[in-house]
Amino acid sequence: MNSVNGYDIEDLKVGMSASFAKTVTEADIVLFAGVSGDVNPAHLNEEYAKTTMFGGRIAHGMLSAGLISAALANKLPGPGTIYLGQTLKFKAPVRAGDTVTATVTVRELVVEKKRVVLDTVCTVCGKVVLEGEATMMCTSAKG
Amino acid sequence: MNSVNGYDIEDLKVGMSASFAKTVTEADIVLFAGVSGDVNPAHLNEEYAKTTMFGGRIAHGMLSAGLISAALANKLPGPGTIYLGQTLKFKAPVRAGDTVTATVTVRELVVEKKRVVLDTVCTVCGKVVLEGEATMMCTSAKG
Numbered sequence: 001m002n003s004v005n006g007y008d009i010e011d012l013k014v015g016m017s018a019s020f021a022k023t024v025t026e027a028d029i030v031l032f033a034g035v036s037g038d039v040n041p042a043h044l045n046e047e048y049a050k051t052t053m054f055g056g057r058i059a060h061g062m063l064s065a066g067l068i069s070a071a072l073a074n075k076l077p078g079p080g081t082i083y084l085g086q087t088l089k090f091k092a093p094v095r096a097g098d099t100v101t102a103t104v105t106v107r108e109l110v111v112e113k114k115r116v117v118l119d120t121v122c123t124v125c126g127k128v129v130l131e132g133e134a135t136m137m138c139t140s141a142k143g
Numbered sequence: 144m145n146s147v148n149g150y151d152i153e154d155l156k157v158g159m160s161a162s163f164a165k166t167v168t169e170a171d172i173v174l175f176a177g178v179s180g181d182v183n184p185a186h187l188n189e190e191y192a193k194t195t196m197f198g199g200r201i202a203h204g205m206l207s208a209g210l211i212s213a214a215l216a217n218k219l220p221g222p223g224t225i226y227l228g229q230t231l232k233f234k235a236p237v238r239a240g241d242t243v244t245a246t247v248t249v250r251e252l253v254v255e256k257k258r259v260v261l262d263t264v265c266t267v268c269g270k271v272v273l274e275g276e277a278t279m280m281c282t283s284a285k286g
Binding site for chain 1 (some may be wrong): 147163164169174175178179180181182183184185191195202203205206208209210211212213216217222226227228229230231232233259
């Protein structure tokens with residue numbers, strides 16, 4: 001582990017996994033709209049949202065992506081590592097009240113470059129709502 | 144345009160572009176930590192962050208990604224369209240006080256599938272801090 005309790009690249013093995021789960025609330029959606037500036041009526045206007053294919057307001061896709069960021073930054077590989085990239089495929093809507101579980105799993109290690117690639121998925125009641133992959137730069141026990 | 148002032152797929156042309164800019168504040172970073180659950184000390188702990196390569200606290204990368212979401216959802220292609228996917232490469236840190244400009248530019252149209260691919264970039268004072276591409280499903284004037 002590094003000085004802030006994150007994993008050094010030498011600590012990681014393919015298949016290691018961690019999860020972070022959070023219930024997405026109406027407050028989260030309103031705050032995310034303010035922070036991001038994304039005020040699309042699909043997120044904020046129930047009367048409009050009822051007329052869409054989703055039948056009501058949905059959370060911002062990038063809000064669920066934030067939970068992937070949390071799983072990576074807090075747990076695996078954790079503090080001290082640097083976020084280099086992320087791919088995201090939005091598969092299904094998330095609504096206020098849904099509990100989203102973000103799971104990250106080590107898929108590939110490039111030890112000499114201190115890089116790790118992780119599969120990243122968000123689920124609600126076991127259903128995939130978001131998937132993709134993350135690339136992180138880790139600390140090294142060798143400095 | 145569709146009924147909520149977004150572009151139908153038939154309205155779009157390669158090269159069309161739109162931007163959304165927002166000053167990222169300390170309040171945004173604190174709120175994003177709460178909404179996402181990403182409480183990495185690089186974002187929240189100045190004493191720790193001073194010891195890192197960035198020399199101080201930085202905003203969450205996914206917060207800048209939220210501004211791309213805003214440019215897409217509010218402007219181009221705008222309301223009524225559906226976010227299918229996004230790639231993100233984090234190139235440089237964003238700090239409280241930085242004004243981030245997210246610019247989205249139509250790169251490819253697949254009219255029969257109602258799909259549009261856009262180049263997406265975030266800059267601070269002209270320097271690229273985040274880049275990638277978005278895939279959206281649009282409405283069609285043909286229903």
